[in-house]
Amino acid sequence: MVRLLRAIAHALAGWWIIRMRFPKLSPGQREQEVQRWAERMLNLMGISLRVLGTPPAHGPMLVVCNHLSWLDILAIHAARHVRFVSKAGVRHWPLIGPMASAAGTLFIERERARDAMRVVHHMSAALREGDVIAVFPEGTTSDGQGLLPFHANLLQAALSSGTPIQPAALRFAIASTGETSHAPRYVDDDSLLGSLWDTLRSPPLLAIVRFGEPQQPGGRDRRSWARSLHADVQALRREID
Helix, strand or coil: CHHHHHHHHHHHHHHHHHHHCHHHCCHHHHHHHHHHHHHHHHHHCCEEEEEECCCCCCCCEEEEECCCCCHHHHHHHHHCCCEEEEEHHHHHCCCHHHHHHHCCCEEECCCCCCHHHHHHHHHHHHHHCCCEEEECCCCCCCCCCCCCCCCCHHHHHHHHHCCCEEEEEEEEEECCCCCECCCCCCCCCCCHHHHHHHHHCCCCEEEEEEECCCECCCCCCHHHHHHHHHHHHHHHHHHHC
């Protein structure tokens, strides 16, 4: 219960920062605030962070990663501020929606096939301006036992803008044993509140984020690149299992 109250208080503090401080900050200062806030939130929830490999020092860069939970976003933000691509419904979540918008999230309506084209256009423009964007090409969370096929649509933004792609992998473990933890799982019929509660009442956790090597677009096409990146993320996952 103490963890929950601290997390709620920190979330409210983040909302206050967005409303009162963000208008006065430069884009770089906003990124630093988001990263510090995410680091602090993990700490308050009893989650330590281990970053392996080298996060992107600057953009443009498109990061692709496996997707396990809502907690993925906090872990990656704590490792390096990025702009995420997220389902449109997140925009309307209490507290989380406004904070995600302020952090630069691009929202996609997955039910509308053509909306991917709109998002790719905005992603391409942001990458040309030097942003770092992260996507979960599985399109949804998985149980962590395997890796779902990668959707190639959003990779077009990297090809259109000539941006490198950096694969990454995530795992959540029990800090004391290193054993994989399924407490943060958020798949199928799992509720967000239920997943949050399971995470908060679990033993202290370790979030492991493993960054691979950036890859230049070269003469690739998005579908073959998606298959190659799937294998790369799978290999990174095995490294941190």
